[in-house]
Amino acid sequence: MTLLEKLNQDMKQAMKNKDKDTLSVIRMVKASLQNEAIKLGKESLSEDEEITILSREVKQRKDSLQEFKSAEREDLVQKLENEINILQEYMPKQLTDEELEAVVQSTILEVNATSKKDMGKVMSAIMPKVKGKADGSQINKLVQKQLSNE
Structure with missing residues (x-):
């Protein structure tokens, strides 16, 4: 349908x-x-x-x-x-925090991101994967957190 x-x-x-x-x-x-x-x-x-x-x-x-x-x-x-x-109700099922974190980590490894300078590269690679399944600002925060830890 x-x-x-x-x-x-x-x-x-x-x-x-x-x-x-x-x-x-x-x-x-x-x-x-x-x-x-x-x-x-x-x-x-x-x-x-x-x-x-x-x-x-x-x-x-x-x-x-x-x-x-x-x-x-x-x-x-x-x-x-x-x-x-x-x-x-019409949106795809939202990803849990754990699922989203896993996607963020795998995408960071995929694009070989090492610092916050690579933020745009990571975001452009991750957004098509999670389209409609997660809030962009939430993804942004997770990516920043991951990149600042590395």
Whole structure:
């Protein structure tokens, strides 16, 4: 089942359940997917492209969440946390800290990184491996930690 099919199915269920929040998030994601397909001039997107868009949607909400927390807007914080939870259901299973650390270590060995100067090389090699399965800032911290230990 493609992501679009799953979204359509869940959208129907949300309508039946009168779940306005879920319905709203699904409609936003579907619109983002369709806009991206139009922008790329494609009939449908690859799974990789879909994950990229979902990741972008989650990242935007997480960034906004930080802003709302610092502005002490609890009403908006709650709404965004709910949206993030809904979006997470469509994302690939997230890697555990141990799995992520193992990927970081193996990638550092692959590219022969020895210092923080090699940070960009490591990040560009690791991101395609963990696309949608881990947060970029978390990966960045792990890579910095690993490179500073060596």
